[in-house]
Amino acid sequence: MSTQPIGIFDSGIGGTSVFKEIEALLPFENTIYLADSANAPYGNKSAEEILNLSIKNTELLISRNCKLIVVACNTATTNAIKTLRTSYNVPFIGIEPAIKPASLNSKTKAVGILATKGTLTSQLFHETTNVYKKDVHVIEQIGDGIVPLIEAGKATSSEMKDLLKVYLKPMIDANIDYLVLGCTHYPYLMPLLLELLPHNVKIIDSGEAVARQTKAVLEQQHLLNTHTTKATHQFYTNATVEIIQTLLNEKYPVDYLKF
Incomplete structure (x- = not known):
């Protein structure tokens, strides 16, 4: 075999x-x-x-x-x-979204997670994250519209950039130092994420x-x-x-x- x-x-x-x-x-x-x-x-x-x-x-x-x-x-x-x-x-x-290493290593005690609605509302996700939410503020963001743009070849388009600015703002305001990518499409956003996020924010995918x-x-x-x-x-x-x-x-x- x-x-x-x-x-x-x-x-x-x-x-x-x-x-x-x-x-x-x-x-x-x-x-x-x-x-x-x-x-x-x-x-x-x-x-x-x-x-x-x-x-x-x-x-x-x-x-x-x-x-x-x-x-x-x-x-x-x-x-x-x-x-x-x-x-x-x-x-x-x-x-699964790598919430564990992000939560354990966060210095600011604030972690962002960008994922689909299907992931963020699932039982398995809640079982995993509830363990780590006690000591860390987790800012969850549904990435509506991201996957269709990537599937259309627009991962680094101005349209995508505008969308990400909206999704990342609450995370930046909360002083996150880790962003967890909760969808396998999202690593293709890396050029824009590096441009839009503060330099101290580490990005984790699985x-x-x-x-x-x-x-x-x-x-x-x-x-x-x-x-x-x-x-x-x-x-x-x-x-x-x-x-x-x-x-x-x-x-x-x-x-x-x-x-």
Whole structure:
């Protein structure tokens, strides 16, 4: 099984930020990536819709012999991963906002989190954050409109900049020293975030931690690819291929697939 691919799915192109971390840490692992852009964003959908989309993506990846599945979407993780883990006989790696390291390391005792409505209103998110909210002021902001702009190739547009100014102002006013990115699309906002935030604010996303956890689970389950041949990476989208192709720097082919 070791040469079988790792499956990765997201509500679109954002999870490519997680793929890049996995590729860097596990250069010999084959992957299949599903960009469910036709249904993006997940963040505004009901919990039932998010679960059904996650099941659809999972079953497609399992049909392609994936040995492990990375749910590279905060909204899908917080709403669906418990059900996925009890329903399918493959390991799942989820992604949650990194509120723990931000809260533990904050000097100003104020932390901002930018995420989708689906993540911020989920039970799993509240279970996690309630532990750390006692000593730290957490400013939560729903990032309405961000994912559609990124999916349209406008991650660094003036329109995006204006949106982020509004979303970041309450956080800056509260003197945050950490900003947690609670959506895998959001690392593509980094150029604008660095421009708009005070220099002392550290930005955390979960991509690197997800890659480390993926490696750990592969080792525990004896699924790590021991071959040292060049890995193959397949990318599929059910929307236009141009934007995701650009994010991958034209490095890998992207195919349209109706799913």
